[in-house]
Amino acid sequence: MMETSLPPIPLISRLSIFGVGLIGGSLALALKAQxxxxxxxxxxxxxxxxxxxxxxxxxxxxxxxPAAAVNGAEIVVLAMPVGQMAAVMHDIAPHVRPGTLITDxxxxxxxxxxxxHEYLAPHLAYCVPxxxxxxxxxxxxxxxxxxxxxxxxxxxxSLAETQPAALARISAMWKACGAQVTQMSPMEHDAVFAxxxxxxxxxxxxxxxxxxxxxxxxELFGFAASGFRDFTRIAASxxxxxxxxxxxxxxxxxxxxxxxxxxxSALREALAQGxxxxxxxxxxxxxxxxxxxxxxxVMC
Amino acid sequence: MMETSLPPIPLISRLSIFGVGLIGGSLALALKAQxxxxxxxxxxxxxxxxxxxxxxxxxxxxxxxPAAAVNGAEIVVLAMPVGQMAAVMHDIAPHVRPGTLITDxxxxxxxxxxxxHEYLAPHLAYCVPxxxxxxxxxxxxxxxxxxxxxxxxxxxxSLAETQPAALARISAMWKACGAQVTQMSPMEHDAVFAxxxxxxxxxxxxxxxxxxxxxxxxELFGFAASGFRDFTRIAASxxxxxxxxxxxxxxxxxxxxxxxxxxxSALREALAQGxxxxxxxxxxxxxxxxxxxxxxxVMC
Numbered sequence: 001m002m003e004t005s006l007p008p009i010p011l012i013s014r015l016s017i018f019g020v021g022l023i024g025g026s027l028a029l030a031l032k033a034q035x036x037x038x039x040x041x042x043x044x045x046x047x048x049x050x051x052x053x054x055x056x057x058x059x060x061x062x063x064x065x066p067a068a069a070v071n072g073a074e075i076v077v078l079a080m081p082v083g084q085m086a087a088v089m090h091d092i093a094p095h096v097r098p099g100t101l102i103t104d105x106x107x108x109x110x111x112x113x114x115x116x117h118e119y120l121a122p123h124l125a126y127c128v129p130x131x132x133x134x135x136x137x138x139x140x141x142x143x144x145x146x147x148x149x150x151x152x153x154x155x156x157x158s159l160a161e162t163q164p165a166a167l168a169r170i171s172a173m174w175k176a177c178g179a180q181v182t183q184m185s186p187m188e189h190d191a192v193f194a195x196x197x198x199x200x201x202x203x204x205x206x207x208x209x210x211x212x213x214x215x216x217x218x219e220l221f222g223f224a225a226s227g228f229r230d231f232t233r234i235a236a237s238x239x240x241x242x243x244x245x246x247x248x249x250x251x252x253x254x255x256x257x258x259x260x261x262x263x264x265s266a267l268r269e270a271l272a273q274g275x276x277x278x279x280x281x282x283x284x285x286x287x288x289x290x291x292x293x294x295x296x297x298v299m300c
Numbered sequence: 301m302m303e304t305s306l307p308p309i310p311l312i313s314r315l316s317i318f319g320v321g322l323i324g325g326s327l328a329l330a331l332k333a334q335x336x337x338x339x340x341x342x343x344x345x346x347x348x349x350x351x352x353x354x355x356x357x358x359x360x361x362x363x364x365x366p367a368a369a370v371n372g373a374e375i376v377v378l379a380m381p382v383g384q385m386a387a388v389m390h391d392i393a394p395h396v397r398p399g400t401l402i403t404d405x406x407x408x409x410x411x412x413x414x415x416x417h418e419y420l421a422p423h424l425a426y427c428v429p430x431x432x433x434x435x436x437x438x439x440x441x442x443x444x445x446x447x448x449x450x451x452x453x454x455x456x457x458s459l460a461e462t463q464p465a466a467l468a469r470i471s472a473m474w475k476a477c478g479a480q481v482t483q484m485s486p487m488e489h490d491a492v493f494a495x496x497x498x499x500x501x502x503x504x505x506x507x508x509x510x511x512x513x514x515x516x517x518x519e520l521f522g523f524a525a526s527g528f529r530d531f532t533r534i535a536a537s538x539x540x541x542x543x544x545x546x547x548x549x550x551x552x553x554x555x556x557x558x559x560x561x562x563x564x565s566a567l568r569e570a571l572a573q574g575x576x577x578x579x580x581x582x583x584x585x586x587x588x589x590x591x592x593x594x595x596x597x598v599m600c
Contacts, residue, residue, distance in 0.1 A: 153523055153525070192523050195514075196511070196520050196524040196525075203503060203507065203564070204586070205586040206582070208590050209583075213585070216492075221589070223433065223492050223496055224593070225453070229597075230533045230534065231530070233527070233530045234530065237527075239584040243576050243579045243580040254568065261561060261565060264503070265561060267502060267557070268558070268561065279546055280539055280540065282509045283509075283542055286506075286509040286535045287508075289512035290533075290535040294536065297529075
């Protein structure tokens with residue numbers, strides 16, 4: 001037998017990405033870098049962003065028609081802002097062929113699951129909601145990087161209807177990008193990220209908004225230093241995106257805000273009563289936990 | 301006339317530093333780098349830290365006796381933890397000569413002013429409370445750097461009794477280290493730093509302590525990402541130091557905690573009622589203010 005020099009068959013013959021920004025664009029770059037995808041079709045609202053993505057090889061083709069974009073795609077990735085999720089699902093639903101996998105990258109998962117049930121009912125066996133945990137400070141195709149997902153967490157929240165083979169395929173796609181794939185229920189996902197992501201964003205927004213409204217805001221910001229800088233970095237995040245996340249995950253976020261208000265009120269009482277030992281205990285528990293976390297995570 | 305090759309007369313013939321850590325040690329290094337100080341005498345509790353400081357030229361002499369340490373000093377710098385402030389003032393008070401300048405580096409200023417009135421009453425004309433705004437994540441002489449104060453803020457909060465010449469001398473000392481010197485009243489100082497420093501520390505401690513107490517703390521921390529990392533960095537700070545700061549500045553800090561609890565409760569109500577426009581307004585104001593601040597500050 002002769003050895004052939006044919007390239008390996010890619011995992012995905014055609015991938016269609018709605019929203020070629022930091023998240024969608026980085027997925028395309030990562031899969032291309034691994035030789036895992038044949039053709040990447042991009043759909044997006046900003047012509048200049050799409051043109052840039054095409055010229056820089058993130059995508060192989062721009063498609064302005066949702067029906068055409070899902071035609072022949074093995075995997076459809078919904079990576080546009082979550083506010084467009086319902087409209088895009090509505091547009092593609094009549095054109096998705098049975099067996100085409102549909103996944104997303106949204107920061108909340110119960111709402112995506114509900115939208116899939118509403119708009120994509122015939123395709124639920126092939127729907128695999130997903131959430132890659134990667135930075136959101138930058139946006140647009142220009143911010144995309146082939147290594148964005150290296151050693152980052154990716155959470156899959158399959159539906160009751162999702163076929164195991166569909167789940168395995170999407171899991172393999174993200175593992176090929178270097179991600180550490182975990183599975184959770186949509187409810188567990190939303191509870192976890194309300195605590196470690198959505199709540200901190202609201203807390204940072206609240207502090208900066210409070211201080212910015214003061215008569216002496218300029219003086220205050222003038223004396224803010226590195227601790228303030230780090231604490232408030234996430235308050236520079238996209239207001240629209242975080243309004244959408246807060247509304248989409250309001251049940252879990254309200255629960256966390258109430259828990260935090262109670263925790264902070266207890267610290268306030270300890271301070272008002274001069275209970276230094278209580279303050280010290282809380283600060284020590286937090287400091288120890290934060291240092292342990294830092295030691296366990298290379299990225300710090 | 302012959303030109304002399306004598307070195308310039310230093311600004312300070314002898315400086316005595318109580319507490320040769322990050323703050324006191326960096327002051328010594330900065331002044332030595334500028335040729336601004338003749339002899340630096342160090343006083344401290346940790347023999348190994350003091351020996352290291354001596355061997356590495358931060359100080360020229362170790363002095364274990366407070367009376368001897370202030371004898372002949374032009375400037376005495378109180379740079380030990382704020383919890384030792386009263387005891388050190390008590391120990392040095394009988395030995396300070398008239399005209400010796402006394403300054404400190406504490407993060408709160410009304411309490412230091414009160415202690416000076418209590419323990420150093422005969423010397424108030426020469427007392428100049430000060431607060432250099434420099435990182436506190438590291439500690440000890442090994443963390444000291446000659447450039448720590450370059451372009452950093454330093455706040456002087458002179459007493460009603462402080463002589464202008466004393467204020468000018470301490471101001472010159474810090475300017476020689478590269479600091480940007482500002483003057484405020486002790487009350488204004490404590491109000492400003494309650495808002496931009498003390499409150500954020502308490503908020504970060506509260507979040508980490510709350511999550512660390514959960515049954516699923518390991519899972520939560522496992523999915524925390526870069527936003528959480530930055531937001532909670534200050535929660536790894538010294539619990540003892542921040543307990544002392546909170547207690548020392550409890551009036552201003554309680555005011556800020558109450559203001560924050562009200563701000564956060566209002567956001568909670570907006571979320572509970574699904575008022576996306578209110579959330580968006582608050583997030584937009586915060587995002588704009590944070591981005592403006594970032595653009596105005598090179599360190600971001």
